[in-house]
Amino acid sequence: MPTAAFTNLGCKVNQYEIERIAESFEAHGFTVTDFRSAADVYVINSCSVTADADRKSRYMARRAAREHPGSKVVVTGCFAQLALDTQEEVDGAALLVPNSEKMRTVAHVLNAFPDLIQYSSSPAMDDPIAVFPESAPAGLIAIDASGAGPAALHRTRAVLKIQDGCEYFCSFCSIPYTRNTMASRPFEHVLAEARLLAARGAREVVVTGVCVGAYGPETGSGGARLADVLTAVADVPGIDRVRLSSVQPVEIPDEIILAMASHPSIAPHLHLSLQSGDDTILKRMNRPYDTAFFSEIADKLRAHMPQIGLTTDLIVGFPGETEELFENTLAYARKMRFARTHVFRYSPRQRTAAELLKDDVHPEEKERRHRALTAVCVESQRAFAAEHIGQTVSVLTEARGAQDGWLSGYTGNYVRVQFEARGAKRGEIVRVALSDVLPDGDAFGIKEETPTA
Template sequence: VQIQTGCDHRCTFCIIPYGRGNSRSVPVGSIVRQIKALVEKGYREVVLTGVDITSYGADLPGRPVLGSLVARILKLVPGLMRLRLSSIDSVEADSELIAVIAGEERLMPHLHLSLQAGDDMILKRMKRRHLRAQSVEFCDQMKQARPGIVFGADLIAGFPTETDSMFENTLALVDDCDLTWLHVFPYSPRPGTPAARMPQVDGNVIRERAARLRAAGQRRLSDFLAGQTGATITGLVETPVLARSGQYAPVRLEHESRPGEIIDIHVTGTGPDYLKGRLAA
C-alpha cells in the first residue's frame, strides 16, 4: 500500500525528486480504508511503501508521523496479521515508530535501511542527513528494543571521490550494523545530478568494491540463516512451497501449504539465501 510518493531531499546521486517532485502523503483515513478492504479480501500481510516513507505526514494537516500511522493501522485494523515497512531513513525514525517497533508483534521484525555509505565524508558528499555513528547507534537501539530484529540496507559502491579507506568504512558497516539483507548498487552517474559532475571512480574499481560488499553480505546472510536451523518460526505461505518469515527469510517447504496461510515451521536446513523447513508438529 503506497503511503506517499516523491521526496523533499536532494541526495546528490538521485534523480527521483526531479521526476516525482516533493513528498506527498496519502491521508491516514484513506490508507486505513485500503488496508481494511485488503483484509476483508483475505490478505494477511501489508507492506507500507513509498519513496521516503519516514517523511510521511509532513504535508498533511496535523503533521502525523509514520509511527502514529503504523499505530493507527494496527489499532483500527485488528484483523491485519502482519504489517511490514518497505524502506526507512533511520535518522528520520520518530519516537512513536521506535515504540511501535519495540512493542507490536504484528509489525514484522525486519527493517530495510537507506544507509548508502559508511564513511562520513562520502555521506556528506552524497548530501545524506546522517553520520556513520548514527547508523550504528540506531541499529544497536533497535536490537535492544526488539530482540531478533534483522536489518537490510542499500549500499552504493564506488561513489565519486571514494578512496580505498572510505570504502573500507562502508565495508565495515556490514558488521558494525549487523546487516543481513544487502542491496548493493555499483555507482552509475545520473545525468543532471551533482554527483555526475564529481571526479568518478574507475569502473573496474567500482565492480570490485561491489563484489566485496556482496560477499560480506552473503557471509552475514549465511550466518543468520545457519542460526535459524532447528528453530520453530512463523511464516506466511506465498506459494504452495514457499513461505516468508517475519525476518524476511524465504522458506522452502517440504510439503505444499495453502498460499495466504500463516503456519508454524520447523527449520531443517538452509540454502544459499533461503531456509528449508517443514510444518511444525
C-alpha cells in the same frame, strides 16, 4: 473492448501505482491482459534509480513497440519524467505521461488516441483529461468505499502507499527531480484501504512511500503520523502482519520504535538505506547522517527488538571512493550484520550533483568491489539466518521453492525460508521448524502439520 497490458520496474511505490493504473483502465472498459500477450495499449511504469534501470526502461519500450507494431506504448514513471524534463525521445513510446499525472494515465491515453474511446465503456469525450478529476498530490487519491479498489487488493501481500515525494537531494539520486511534491495521504483514506485489503484476503500489508518516514500532518495526513498508521493498520481484523518499507535513518523517532516493539502484528524488520559505510563518502553523497548516527539507531532498534532484521542498500564506486574508503565500507558492513543487503554499482544520474563529479572508479574496479562487498553481505545474511536454526517460525507462503515440493516465504523479521510444502498453499501463514541455512543465505525447514491463522 480494448485491451491493455502493464509492467512495472523499480520500487514498491511503483508496484502500488501500476496496480492502481491497471484498475483505472479496467474501470473504463479495458480488458487487462498479460504484458506478454497481444494488447492495444502497453503501459510501462519506468524507473531511473540506476543506469541499469534506465536501460531496462528503454528496452521495455523498444521491445513492446517492436513486437506489437500496431499497439500504443505508453511510458510513465521516473524515467519518463526525466525524458520529458530533458525533451529526450524514448524509442518505441507513443506517449510519455509525467509522474504528476500518472494516476490519470487512462485519461491521457484516451485523449491521445480517441479511437479507443468508441471501443471502451467511457462516454464520448472531446477532452478526456478535462473531465477526469484533478490529480491529487502525487496520485494519493481515495479508494471508493463501495469496495472498488486497486488490483493490489487481490494479493496475499499487499502494498499500501501512504506518502510521496522527496526533498533530501542526495547527490547521487534523481528522485527529488522526478517526485518533488511532498504529500501524505489522509489517514482516513489509508485506514479505509487497509480494511479493503483485509476484506480481499491480504495477510500482510507493506506500508510504503518515497520518504515514508516523512508522513505527517505537515504534508496532508490530517494529524496522524507514521506510528499511528502502523498501529491502526495492524489493528485491522484479518491483517496478520504489517511491514514498514524503506525508511531514512533520520526518520525513526522513538514512537516508531516503540510501536514496532509493542505490537505483535508489526513485523520486526526495517530497511535502513545506508548507501556507504565511510563517512567521507556519506558526506559527498549529501546523506544527512554519519556511521555513528546510523549505529546509534541500529543499536536502539536491536535493544528493543533483539531479533529485528535490518536490511540496507550500499553503493560501490562512488566518485572519490579510494581503496581505503571502500575498505571502511567493507568493515562497517561486517560490523552491522545486516540481514539482507542490496549492493549497487554507482552510475551517474541526470541532473544530480554527483553527475558533475568525475566518475573516477574504473568499471572493472566497481565490479571487483561489488563482488567483494556482496560476499561479505551474503555471509552476514547467512549468519543472521543461522541464528534462527532450531526455532519454529511463522512464514507467509508466497512462491514456489527452489526444488520440487518446496515453497518459500518470509518470516516477520525478513528471513527468507524454503521449506517442504507438505500440503501448504500460497497465501497461508504456516509454522516451519528451521534446520539449516542454504548457500544463498535462505533458511531451510520442515512445515509443521497444522498451519496457524
